[in-house]
Amino acid sequence: MIRIVVLISGGGSNLQSLLDQCQAGILDAQIGAVISNRPDAFGLSRARQAGVKALTLDHTDFTERAAFDRALAELVDAQQPDLIVLAGFMRILTDDFVKQFAGKMINIHPSLLPLYPGLNTHQRALDAGDSKAGATVHFVTAELDGGPAIARVEVDITDQDNAESLARKVLTQEHKLYPAVVDWFVKGRLSLNNNQALLDDSPLPKGGCVLDTAAL
Incomplete structure (x- = not known):
């Protein structure tokens, strides 16, 4: 089964539509984790309610964008995703991050x-x-x-x-x-x-x- 990681920064309404379709069996996929750069993102609550791993990597803990992206890449890679879905993820990603996941990341x-x-x-x-x-x-x-x-x-x-x-x-x-x-x-x-x-x-x-x- 295809494993999906969803990146969010806010309410996660598009995340909810994906969760609903996975749970209904319409999408033959598993959302393995939801990752937010904002600890207060409501989308994290949506993930927890659906029994999906909800992770936070606060971008304000990093002084450089590249350092945040390196940490994010490690966190994403640890989830072993087949597809990365950006759903209201309000960060501009570095070239290195994009290249690492080229062809399996959509927005x-x-x-x-x-x-x-x-x-x-x-x-x-x-x-x-x-x-x-x-x-x-x-x-x-x-x-x-x-x-x-x-x-x-x-x-x-x-x-x-x-x-x-x-x-x-x-x-x-x-x-x-x-x-x-x-x-x-x-x-x-x-x-x-x-x-x-x-x-x-x-x-x-x-x-x-x-x-x-x-x-x-």
């Missing part, structure tokens, strides 16, 4: 990448006058939110939307998108080769395939 970002990497994605979409927003799952590389895209979901932006309402709409879709992509990896359908995301050995589009979450 979800609340924009239609390559648009709006980084923070404040929903307000930036509104300020740009975009008609759509969404979320993208991608392989993690050294470039911030710049790894090969795997899949995305889109939501309409209406005149009534603000950053908060748009964030809620996108997050609801993330909870469907992320487990679907993880399932591809679990079933051996998803891979990374020469910085290209492949599904069933076929290259995925540059921005990732668009999923209809209503069908999930």
Whole structure:
């Protein structure tokens, strides 16, 4: 069975969607550990409630980012993961960390990448006058939110939307998108080769395939 380690920094709602699907047998995988860089992250409580190992590595205990990443790599590696899932992990990872786990680490970002990497994605979409927003799952590389895209979901932006309402709409879709992509990896359908995301050995589009979450 595929073993997953989830990295979080906050509430862990995407973590919860993965926990639920694993417990329901929809995902044929085991979440072996949840690791947070913040001791007060609510996602740790979600893990404990699900009977999953909840670990903390407080980044404030380290004076250098590289030192934290080395310790994190050791902690992650000790869990023997087949897949590392970043679910609201608010740390920029060093090149060495990314290289160590290349091809088996994915992240979800609340924009239609390559648009709006980084923070404040929903307000930036509104300020740009975009008609759509969404979320993208991608392989993690050294470039911030710049790894090969795997899949995305889109939501309409209406005149009534603000950053908060748009964030809620996108997050609801993330909870469907992320487990679907993880399932591809679990079933051996998803891979990374020469910085290209492949599904069933076929290259995925540059921005990732668009999923209809209503069908999930």
